[in-house]
Amino acid sequence: MTWQTAQEIRKRLVAEQGTITKDWGGKLPVALVYPNSYNIGMSNLGIQAVYRFLNDRTDAVCERVFWEPKDNMDVLPLAMESQRPLTDFAVIAFSLSYELDYFNVVPILKASGIPLYAKDRDEKYPLVIAGGPCITTNPMPLSLFFDGLCIGEAEVILPEMLPILVSGVSENRSELRKKLSTIPGVFVPGYSNKPISRQWVKDLDYFPVHSTVLTRDTELRNMYLIEVERGCNWGCRFCLVSNCYKPMRFHSVDSLLNQAEIGLKYRKRLGLMGPAVTDHPQIEELVGKLHDMGAELSVSSLRIKPLSPVVLGEVIEGGTNTVALAPEAGSQRLRDIIGKRINEDDILKAIEKVASQGIKQLKLYFMIGLPEETDDDIEAIAKLVTKCKDIFDRHQSWSRIILTIAPFVPKAGTPFQREGMASLDTLKHRLSLLKSKLPSKGISVKNESLEWSEVQAVLSRGDERLAEALANMEKSSLAWWHQAMQKAVLDIEFYAHVKWDAKQKLPWSLIE
Numbered sequence: 001m002t003w004q005t006a007q008e009i010r011k012r013l014v015a016e017q018g019t020i021t022k023d024w025g026g027k028l029p030v031a032l033v034y035p036n037s038y039n040i041g042m043s044n045l046g047i048q049a050v051y052r053f054l055n056d057r058t059d060a061v062c063e064r065v066f067w068e069p070k071d072n073m074d075v076l077p078l079a080m081e082s083q084r085p086l087t088d089f090a091v092i093a094f095s096l097s098y099e100l101d102y103f104n105v106v107p108i109l110k111a112s113g114i115p116l117y118a119k120d121r122d123e124k125y126p127l128v129i130a131g132g133p134c135i136t137t138n139p140m141p142l143s144l145f146f147d148g149l150c151i152g153e154a155e156v157i158l159p160e161m162l163p164i165l166v167s168g169v170s171e172n173r174s175e176l177r178k179k180l181s182t183i184p185g186v187f188v189p190g191y192s193n194k195p196i197s198r199q200w201v202k203d204l205d206y207f208p209v210h211s212t213v214l215t216r217d218t219e220l221r222n223m224y225l226i227e228v229e230r231g232c233n234w235g236c237r238f239c240l241v242s243n244c245y246k247p248m249r250f251h252s253v254d255s256l257l258n259q260a261e262i263g264l265k266y267r268k269r270l271g272l273m274g275p276a277v278t279d280h281p282q283i284e285e286l287v288g289k290l291h292d293m294g295a296e297l298s299v300s301s302l303r304i305k306p307l308s309p310v311v312l313g314e315v316i317e318g319g320t321n322t323v324a325l326a327p328e329a330g331s332q333r334l335r336d337i338i339g340k341r342i343n344e345d346d347i348l349k350a351i352e353k354v355a356s357q358g359i360k361q362l363k364l365y366f367m368i369g370l371p372e373e374t375d376d377d378i379e380a381i382a383k384l385v386t387k388c389k390d391i392f393d394r395h396q397s398w399s400r401i402i403l404t405i406a407p408f409v410p411k412a413g414t415p416f417q418r419e420g421m422a423s424l425d426t427l428k429h430r431l432s433l434l435k436s437k438l439p440s441k442g443i444s445v446k447n448e449s450l451e452w453s454e455v456q457a458v459l460s461r462g463d464e465r466l467a468e469a470l471a472n473m474e475k476s477s478l479a480w481w482h483q484a485m486q487k488a489v490l491d492i493e494f495y496a497h498v499k500w501d502a503k504q505k506l507p508w509s510l511i512e
Contacts, residue, residue, distance in 0.1 A: 042218035164176070226256060228272045231276075257290070302324065304347055334377045358396070407427050
């Protein structure tokens with residue numbers, strides 16, 4: 001099985017551009033683990049940034065590790081570049097962007113023969129650390145598995161962490177953890193006894209973030225990805241990004257053009273990435289200059305307000321045939337409650353702009369189960385979508401709207417962190433109600449799994465007691481999840497659905 005895994009890795013390496021292979025001599029070997037598939041992970045700019053950052057240093061070597069859906073306890077995880085097992089590395093660094101990836105942390109460690117709990121590992125084993133947006137907002141559910149958890153952005157934390165690791169990774173593990181706990185932004189369970197301040201980059205131009213390794217075997221295979229900005233100033237009350245990555249910061253146009261010049265050597269299409277790309281103060285100047293360079297453009301996020309016709313035109317000219325917008329709620333009352341600072345007129349004007357450009361397929365993102373939501377708010381979604389369809393039908397004879405419906409999941413560190421998720425029965429009722437109120441032609445509905453969204457809510461608001469449930473998961477399935485929670489005597493209702501009052505101490509209260 002290990003031989004077969006190594007063969008598959010070598011085939012992927014042949015198809016890559018930009019792979020960094022370094023000699024290990026005299027360097028700290030770091031395994032950068034994305035606990036999901038290669039296909040998904042290679043579109044993650046965070047992985048690309050940390051990979052390049054570490055390999056740019058003379059005292060470290062970094063190799064990538066992924067976990068395929070077909071992998072199980074019998075499959076030994078191997079590094080891409082050298083096909084070495086995790087036990088060969090001095091440091092194992094997990095990057096966690098999604099709560100459901102927590103289920104892959106346990107099998108990766110177990111399959112590698114590494115004790116799951118940090119208390120059971122001494123200096124004979126690799127030091128195991130983690131970072132990413134999920135860790136930044138609430139490190140507690142996974143905290144017992146890790147020697148250190150990075151709260152904030154890697155570009156700030158790693159420069160202070162690496163010298164300690166290089167000089168002391170083989171020394172007494174207790175002493176090393178104690179040293180790591182002194183680094184701003186590093187939470188070391190059992191050693192950190194004061195609040196942890198989230199660390200963030202003050203000037204993004206010092207750390208340009210773009211594709212490092214390119215491959216066709218990934219979701220965004222045809223693009224060279226460039227980070228345009230971080231954070232979001234719109235302040236939607238449910239949104240993790242606007243809180244996890246504040247304050248909003250931008251890369252300069254000059255820096256972005258320099259990165260684009262490199263990227264166009266590899267791909268004709270550039271993917272401009274960030275939660276609020278079109279909020280860049282010079283976005284129209286940027287896309288104009290990229291157009292002059294011959295680039296085709298994709299933008300990760302288009303704002304309903306303002307929706308720049310210049311940016312929209314460039315995206316469509318680049319070959320995009322589907323535009324995605326996010327009203328989130330159907331009624332103005334609910335949009336006001338969640339802090340979505342747009343009104344129906346803004347939405348319909350944006351739809352008019354999109355339809356007038358000849359786009360025939362529109363994706364609209366809505367949430368159900370939001371705090372204070374009623375059935376009337378669901379009917380308002382149907383009425384709004386019908387108006388959007390009417391606008392499209394006036395411009396072309398055939399058009400299609402795809403609704404993507406996600407249940408509200410309370411996220412740690414957001415204004416709605418104490419709110420409970422709506423019950424599964426309520427969500428099923430409202431999803432059914434929405435579908436019954438929509439026209440039958442030209443509109444389709446896709447929804448995220450309600451049951452798995454409930455799991456996500458538990459992990460988002462969980463404490464360190466969840467480690468036992470995660471450790472007991474032999475398979476990533478809902479049946480195993482319910483069994484593991486029951487065995488650990490943990491209440492899904494409390495974590496996911498109960499609205500916590502102001503007296504309820506938050507598991508992540510140590511994060512500033």
